[in-house]
Amino acid sequence: MVGRFSADEEELKIPNMFFSEESILNKAKYVKQLLE
Secondary structure, X not given: OHHHHOOOHHXXXXXXXXXXXXXXXXXXXXXXXXXX
């Protein structure tokens, strides 16, 4: 489910970074900015 946040396939190649809470929050902020 968390994987759905990733728009970048390259990010999916870095599980340790991708699954960290801070990374998820940063990704959510990034996606929100793209949608605005």
